[in-house]
Amino acid sequence: MTRGRDEGGGDGGGGGYYGTESAVAYASPTIMESMMAEQHSLLLNSACLFPLPHAGMIFSYGTAGFRADGTKLLSTVFRAGVLAALRSLRTGSTVGLMITASHNPIGDNGIKIADPDGGMMTQDWEPSAEALANAPDPQSFVELVFSFAKEEGITLGGERSAEILLGRDTRPTGEALLQAAKQGIKAIVGSVALDMGVVTTPQLHWMVRRKNMGVRTSENDYFMQLSESFRCLMNLCPKGIETNGSIDSRLIVDGANGVGGDKLEQLKKLLLGLNIQVRNSSKHGQGILNEGVGADYVQKGRVSPCCFGPKDLGLRCASFDGDADRLVYFRISEANSNSIDLVDGDKILSLFALFMKEQLQILNTSESQGLNDVLISRVGVVQTAYANGASTDYLKKLGLEVAVTPTGVKYLHKKAAEYDIGFYFEANGHGTILFSEDFLFKLQGKSNDLAFSNAGSESHKAALRLLAVSKLINQAVGDALSGLLLVEAVLQYMGWSMQNWIELYDDLPSRQLKVKVADRSAVITTNTETQVLQPFGLQDAIDFETRKYHRGRCFVRPSGTEDIIRVYAEASSQEAADSLARSVSHHIFVAFNCLS
Ligand SMILES: CC(=O)N[C@H]1[C@@H](OP(=O)(O)O)O[C@H](CO)[C@@H](O)[C@@H]1O
Ligand SMILES: [Mg+2]
Structure with a gap:
């Protein structure tokens, strides 16, 4: 695919294109040589503007990209911008660049690349990412870029164009790093950077995925998709379910003083049936990002975050991390201490697995038989060694296949994508549910058949619920906002209080x-x-x-x-x-x- 600078659309956050003149097709050898020379000097001159912070500092593409003190990352982010442009050229698709350090302290920052499907950059490229980030001087960096491009069969010089969506969280170093990323992208001739503004990490991944599907990618589209699929699930809840008044529509959410709380404030205006109160949103401007707040603080320490106290005793509460890709729930358990009943990623996963399994069973009951018969699906769950042993036992008892991978979404996601329905969650609350294209195609077909022959039946409703889940839950990466809406819809469907959920199984200490x-x-x-x-x-x-x-x-x-x-x-x-x-x-x- 070859794109010009005015293609691509999207109307996200910061808006506006940023790039150099693109594409000269069918260039003659002499023109090619001069284009390469132009590319070489542009890259070298740009790289000279971003020297390494100091000798001896090694950058590694760790669990989730490069991370370090935010003031030491200018060269790394510039170089990641160059790499992202190469990735886009290599794949012929739009890729993403997210500037965030997630749950880390406010002074840290980081950068990671999202592949065209919205997932993490292929692990095959990580060694090259590290080699580029650690090249000792601009000259050797440029040499590495050229030799890597050659190895990968990437033509430099502007014959093709690259497109990169940029996002960042609320960290103070984010703006300077954004400029460095833009300079890196601009240093590859024909590349276009599209700034999506301050977004959650999952929003950026979602936008990249959607862009490559050729569908609308704005933040408003994201909010509409989440709110509409949530409404659909809520409308499909059994009427008159006996809850003994235990379902409280009130939900209090800790936004980690980051971007997630602000986005939830916007999203909640589109939601019916939920009474959400956001605390520790960065817009409130009082607290410090991730300091005494956020999903990592709550999950690791098993304590309530700042601004939660005795007045919240027994209420349903949730916490996001700094870039809103993690979600945990909790309940203040004692009026006089900060101790909580924690509902971590394992229990969120277990709730989802229970609900989805039930829907598959209903779908395959006798009333839908004869209509292409049973919808066969390979369902699997992926965890890491941090998963509580009791959750693994519970999931196995549900009859699910449980796989274990190393820590990091890049591993879990890849494994989960092997199933028709693949659930993955880290105990810290980072996870999602993936649906295979083939399964969704068959499910849609079955739903259409049922709408014709048995509209309004339990099987039909189960098919509609499964389809709604596939639209609500982020298919690119774990997403606190979409995860939260799915939890709320499932609790409503089950008629469950926090207590019911907590009692699903007892965590091992x-x-x-x-x-x-x-x-x-x-x-x-x-x-x-x-x-x-x-x-x-x-x-x-x-x-x-x-x-x-x-x-x-x-x-x-x-x-x-x-x-x-x-x-x-x-x-x-x-x-x-x-x-x-x-x-x-x-x-x-x-x-x-x-x-x-
Ligand atoms: C024990 C733990 O929570 N580790 C987290 C943490 O990675 P570490 O490599 O453990 O620092 O951050 C990762 C990125 O958010 C997340 O994927 C992972 O689960
Ligand atoms: Mg995070």
Whole structure:
């Protein structure tokens, strides 16, 4: 596909194109040479404007892209802009560039590339992304760009054009990094950057996906799709369900002082049947992003966020992270403390799986038989080692296939895409449900048949519910806003209170700790991150400690987003889980012989 600068449309946030003159097709060899020379000098001159912050700083494309102190990322973001343009040229499609550091402190920032399907950039390109980010000087950076382009069969010089959608969260360093990203994109001749403004990470991924499907991509379209599919699901809830008044339409949401709260304020105007109160929205302007607030703070510490207290006792509450791709629910459990009943990603996943399984069963009951018969679907669930053991047991008891991948959405998403309906969630609340094209095609066909022969039947309603879920839940990446609406619709459908949901299964007590070490890359793991290979002897120490506890389970791994080693421990009592996590942290400390 070759695009000119005035193609593409979209009317997102910041708006406006930014690029250089594009496409000269069928260039002669001499014209080609001069185009390449022009490309070379443009790239070199631009790269000289973005020197590396200081020698010795290594950038790695971790769990979710590059992350570091936001003031140290100008060269990395410039170079990621160049890489995104190459990715767009290579795929012949629009790609995305999101500037965010998610749940990390406000001073941090980061950058990641979204592939044309809206998912994370292919892992095959990560080594090149790192090589480009760490090239020691502009000259070697340019040489790397040219040799990588050659390897990938990308023609530079403006013969084809690239298009990149840009998004950023609310961090103060975001604006300067946005300009660096635009400079990087502009340094590849014929590239166009389309600024979508301040958006949630899932919004940007959604926009990239939709752009490549040739459908409307504006923020308003996103809100309309979510609100309409939510309304459809709510209209399909059984009438007169016995709830004993336990369903409260009130929901209080912690926006982590970030972009998610602001977007929810906009979205909620389009929602009927919900009474949402947003706290800690960045527009309120009082608190600091992710500080004492947000899904990571709530899930890891199992405490209520700032601005929640005794007045909220027993109410249904939810929390987003800084870029609104994570969602957890909670309930204040005691008036005089900040302790909560946590409903994490595992329990959100379990609620969704239960609901979806029921819909598939209803769809395949006798009243819909004879109409192309049973709709066969391969349903699978994907978790990481951080999933609570009780959730995995519950999902298996539901009869679902459960797969485990390393930490990071890039792994979970890829695995979930292998199923007709693939559920994936990290315990921290990042996840979604993926539907295969083939399954959706058959489901739509079945729904059409039922509308003709058995309109209004339970099977017909189940088909409509499944179709509505596929429109509501973000197909590109985990999305706190769409996840929240699905939770609310499912609770309404079930007639469930928070209490019912909490009682779905009892979490095994667990504890997560962080250990600061000099060089986290010294920890090397295997077996989906559950076994340590290096430092030598550490795994034996972990096994030795774990054996002491009933239902003990423990693993450690280097974080891909923070400069730490993470410790996860699970056991039959909270004291035991705490003690296991502490003793293993001590072994790490000893192994590294440094301060924690
Ligand atoms: C234990 C944990 O919550 N890890 C998180 C965290 O990665 P780490 O590599 O563990 O820092 O951030 C990732 C990006 O948001 C998320 O995918 C992942 O689940
Ligand atoms: Mg996030």
